[in-house]
Amino acid sequence: MIRVGIVGATGYSGVELIRLLAGHPHVKVANLYSSTSEGEALASVFPHVQALELPVLAKIDAGQMGADNDVIFLATPAGVSAELSPELVKNGAKVIDLSGDFRLKDGAAYTQWYKRQPAADEWLQKAVYGLSEWKKEEIAGAELIANPGCYPTAALLGMIPLAKSGWVNPKSWIIDAKSGVSGAGRGVSLGVHYSEINESIHAYKVSSHQHTPEIEQELTGQAELEQLIQFTPHLVPMTRGILVTAYGQLEKAAALSELQELYQSSYAGKPFVRLRQPGSHPRTKEVYGSNYCDIALHVDDRTGRVIVLSVIDNVVKGAAGQAVQNMNIMLGLPETAGLPLVPLFP
Amino acid sequence: MIRVGIVGATGYSGVELIRLLAGHPHVKVANLYSSTSEGEALASVFPHVQALELPVLAKIDAGQMGADNDVIFLATPAGVSAELSPELVKNGAKVIDLSGDFRLKDGAAYTQWYKRQPAADEWLQKAVYGLSEWKKEEIAGAELIANPGCYPTAALLGMIPLAKSGWVNPKSWIIDAKSGVSGAGRGVSLGVHYSEINESIHAYKVSSHQHTPEIEQELTGQAELEQLIQFTPHLVPMTRGILVTAYGQLEKAAALSELQELYQSSYAGKPFVRLRQPGSHPRTKEVYGSNYCDIALHVDDRTGRVIVLSVIDNVVKGAAGQAVQNMNIMLGLPETAGLPLVPLFP
Amino acid sequence: MIRVGIVGATGYSGVELIRLLAGHPHVKVANLYSSTSEGEALASVFPHVQALELPVLAKIDAGQMGADNDVIFLATPAGVSAELSPELVKNGAKVIDLSGDFRLKDGAAYTQWYKRQPAADEWLQKAVYGLSEWKKEEIAGAELIANPGCYPTAALLGMIPLAKSGWVNPKSWIIDAKSGVSGAGRGVSLGVHYSEINESIHAYKVSSHQHTPEIEQELTGQAELEQLIQFTPHLVPMTRGILVTAYGQLEKAAALSELQELYQSSYAGKPFVRLRQPGSHPRTKEVYGSNYCDIALHVDDRTGRVIVLSVIDNVVKGAAGQAVQNMNIMLGLPETAGLPLVPLFP
């Protein structure tokens, strides 16, 4: 069995990794690490895992960790991985980092959007952006994966085929995104207080969210043409799910059927992207608990725009699930191993 | 006391009219009408009004209704008001129609978007579009008010000052709107089933929602320049509230402070529009149960766009509340009479 | 106008007092006090009140406060009022305390259930328990009101007529109560984190909640016979509302119609208790935002039990609304002044 370690198991992404890996046929959760709860059982934090056999939370020690694990997942706050991941790789482990520390190739952009020091440039360049469906070859050979952000995953999977096609004005993109509250993590604040969130919706970080440059970088890279995006996240009164509504100005008159074919061929053989009927309206509930990204296409002849709807479960495809998918690719395992193929409905 | 009649009291807009009018100092709910529950007490449908003294549900009879009421509100399904409202006006009542039957001046557009026959053209032209803040004079002299739709109210109040300013490219508007479920009314369907809506979000009627031409008509009218909008509604797992996120391409470099001043002067002396701090993020909860529309402005220098956030309670400012506001204007009463000035929070 | 002061305006009960008092015809919110936000405007904490004219948050100073206000509401954490309220009364103000500091007549019980020192016994005895419907005379003459807890309000209004009747075994009471999250206040903790509360229900403080002795004290006092209750609170994924399901063993075979009559006569002329049809199932939504307590009665002939269902809005009748009702009684104003008489639905 492949030995897996998880840093940050007491957060939502960490415990979701445990859910997925507990059912994975080829790996064993060998080690859990925590900077705050060393020596405790995870079930003391999360009673819902009390029936699992899990190691106690161990102390973070890069040398030992590299030796004790084949693969290490980091589900840690910004800044932790920048320091820790290079050490883990040097000590022999493959690393999948769920934080934003290695996603931006440009350290200056990291500083601008994250308001903190970037990781060493050598490692920024070495890290592979782990958008499974579009980077499979690089992922297969990588030692360090920058696992994509939740919003970028939904946005990029929905937009890349169009951006590559050149049919959309690359400065016209508007991404209006809606997320459940779990994306904010388990830390407490007025911003996640039930009474403040329930029966309400609001936008946040308009024009300043740190996922903006991540989306632009990857969309530009795939299209080989600079893309400029407007990105607006919103907080929705639900726990899980992201819906991206993306708007692009068509530069040629494209029939909906043409776009549908473009996406069909783009995602043929990719098990976790489901192209929905043209003109349909996917619901986040229809991917709940699963690693799917469901995409639907619309063309508005009045305005000359394409509208892409893209839904994921932010905790799965937007975090832990895509991380497991990347591990599978890195290790040459079947891409779907350990990943549930039927969403929880209702 | 002014005698008020309500047609469609067994729906959500109808019963919200009752909530508001019960506290109105100058009117009396004299008559309730229903096509389905004639002879019943409203409390048999809505136990929450059992302590109010209300007339029993009476039968619809245009002649008698005109004689028995000074003002009649219609909260009825599409098509009812097209026939009934002209009769009521002819019989002496002022009419405020909460349905879409008289909102579009162009009968052909009505047919195209509503898929049914329009009202008589004479009456389409006679009806005044009741966007209280921008049509006050016409409303004051009107006999028939087409009360605005919920989405158009939030969108138009957020966009009109900019559209009038000429600073935004009139073909660039994108309105990404999010609504609570009460907007769908009280009728039963899988589309409002709790288990299907909860913990989920989805777009619907992309590029085909009937509020699209309504927004274009009024925005164009106010700007005196044709405006083309992209409108996408979404259903959010909450009961009340609409958030509009509107995007426009600036045709001149405008500072946020300049826009803020534009809105301040546009809404000076208008008690139900609250301009929020520049760069803030209003929540639908902050107008819950009230007749306010809260607006916040953002400018993104990277993309050259203005982003307007606008929130209302769809049942109040988006329906019954604005209807009462219009009644107040029609009757020369204080504009705020009967309208709660403090939202319910949390 | 009567001058009112509010201590703790930055919490949920405080801001709900402002909502209610803003519409009150006979009082003016003259002063707001805060120990943490001195000198700030309340709208910087709660943007939803930005349109109201309110005094800035002032510093707590018992002498000045007594002189500047006719009535002072305390919506403060446990322990604050025990010290402050007697000083305010001595300085000439009438005080309505929304905390638990003066509810228990027995200081030792306070220590046992609240785990802190009680207020001075002289003042515990002087304070009047402000259950408006059952203590009207004492309230009218009081200087210091201990405003009832949210759970006790729903429970006592539902149970007192039966307890007084002697028809129920006084040791048999079981109160299974369900509350929305706003009852926990605005403080942040994992216990009110949206992602932990949504899509979930749980019991808490089984057999150890501090409202237990409060209910027993008042039920015993009204019945003039010692009553023993089992009280279990639950947290429900909603913001507002309490439902009490109370079970009592009947000591005589009572017909439902008999009980219905008992309650009808008990609550005749009391505007905020609405007895519902026998055998009905009131919903918390049916009292939302209002000061009502709706009660329905059931008898189970198989088991010989009476089941009482009682619903309130915990922020209104369970806190700020009953406080205003008590103020009205103390000042000889109409009991319903300033209190909305139509719930918000849906």
Add this chain to the structure above:
Amino acid sequence: MIRVGIVGATGYSGVELIRLLAGHPHVKVANLYSSTSEGEALASVFPHVQALELPVLAKIDAGQMGADNDVIFLATPAGVSAELSPELVKNGAKVIDLSGDFRLKDGAAYTQWYKRQPAADEWLQKAVYGLSEWKKEEIAGAELIANPGCYPTAALLGMIPLAKSGWVNPKSWIIDAKSGVSGAGRGVSLGVHYSEINESIHAYKVSSHQHTPEIEQELTGQAELEQLIQFTPHLVPMTRGILVTAYGQLEKAAALSELQELYQSSYAGKPFVRLRQPGSHPRTKEVYGSNYCDIALHVDDRTGRVIVLSVIDNVVKGAAGQAVQNMNIMLGLPETAGLPLVPLFP
């Protein structure tokens, strides 16, 4: 592979069976049946299963069905199974009926509580009540399983050890139960309308719910002493989950540790019942999407009562999951096969 058929695949229990069986290592979903959607693909009803290879919905024909399946699950409305199940068994299939048609041994009780004709008495007696943890031997040899109701599952697992112990007064049981909305099924009605359910809680069918005799029958059977229960269900604004709060009067002074031991030994080796720490408060979220029943015990020395808290996911352990567990037992497969062992959190 074992061939499985599902009748009623277009409902929530049906589609949950598909989720579970899609991951089951020993069975294949060979046939889906529907009385209303014959010839359609299930994905036309539920887009979330579009990636699964599933048979089209076939017509109900007892003879053919018996030949084509080894096991048939019925997730059908009351009354259907009473007729169909005996035919299926006669034609060679093992049947697991998720409806209430074979749960009550006493046909007269069925008529009284369900208001319809019971199944043939011969088959009522032949059917085995499928409470997996307490009927394992009978289930192993059964041809027809009456899969328990959702409320009875949570209640019985929580109460049986105590009822068998004889420590609780058998006439004193009160079961106050709280359920998510999915328990009401996928049919549309005002009772499951989002706007009516959200932000609200209510009791329903007080003293008249059809699960009452089911709980009494099985509790009495296990205890070998007649038990009388008071059962009150409530509808909670959430999709999945049941919490049972059960109260029993102790007839001897029992320490909490004693009860804890009783339950530990009762559920030793039973993988789907997790006894939680004494005095803890399990949340329905902690079993979400899983087949677990989590139980916690409390003793109140003041009142002499035991309070049992028991949580399940109503769609899994309360329906489809327990049905799969029963199938595993019937077929001699590992009891946990196909059943997820880690709840979805958050």
